[in-house]
Amino acid sequence: MFSPLTLLDLGYSPELCRVLMTFQLPNSHADEQALSQQFDQPDQNRKWREGIIKSSFNYLLLDPRVTKNLPFRSHTMTPQECFQTFIHAIFYVGKGKRSRPYSHLYEALEYYRGEKTAKKLCPKVQQILQVWTAGQGVISLHCFQNVIPVEAYTREACLVEAIGLKMLTNQKRGDFYGVVSNWEMKRKRELGIHLLYRALQIFLAEGERQLRPADIRQ
Secondary structure, eight states: OOOHHHHHHHTOOHHHHHHHHHOOOOOOHHHHHHHHHHHHSOOTTSOOTTOSOSOEEEEEEEOHHHHSSHHHHGGGSOHHHHHHHHHHHEEEEEEEETTSTTHHHHHHHHHHTTSOOOSSOOHHHHHHHHHHHTTOOEEEEEEEEEEOHHHHHHHHHHHHHHHOGGGSSOSSOOOOOGGGGGSOHHHHHHHHHHHHHHHHHHHHHHOOOEEOGGGOOO
8 A cells, every 4th residue: 555665754653654564563462451450440549630530531533535434345355454544544533531522523513514713723623624525424433431531641642652643633742641651652652553453443343433513412
């Protein structure tokens, strides 16, 4: 699909470029375990960012013009082609909470309905509006659910580093907490790639669900 140089030029991390070309996935199961174990029973006496209620999750926004119903097509593709398509479709990585699962789409909805105007839209809103204008719906893939906020922030940061900020509409890098914050960047990115592959499995299992303006309630 792409040469190694093209991938690097595009802005993907070196670690992800390697995996996209070779499909040799990093073995980061133990690292994910270390991340989740640390936050499974957080110290009640410590002050944690946004508290310790396990109502957070991560989400990936995907462009259906790239996926073209990947879960349906995946049976006719190699696992490597599936992973490449999945990565190319991701345009935003975020952390959400159960009380407002689609808060990231509400802002775009206000512009779509003309309730809000701006000289310059942020890249995420721009891409959501492009998808809607094309008559399609944004794919919001929720994964790694029922965790405390700092765990979701750490996973988000790993995912952003793995893909590369240049390839996303995210405005800034994520924040790492706990043991992961002390790891070298290569290890953080490899954990991010591991999480991306796990997210792909969730996507293939659940099927493609698109969210159009009519599907989102304020």
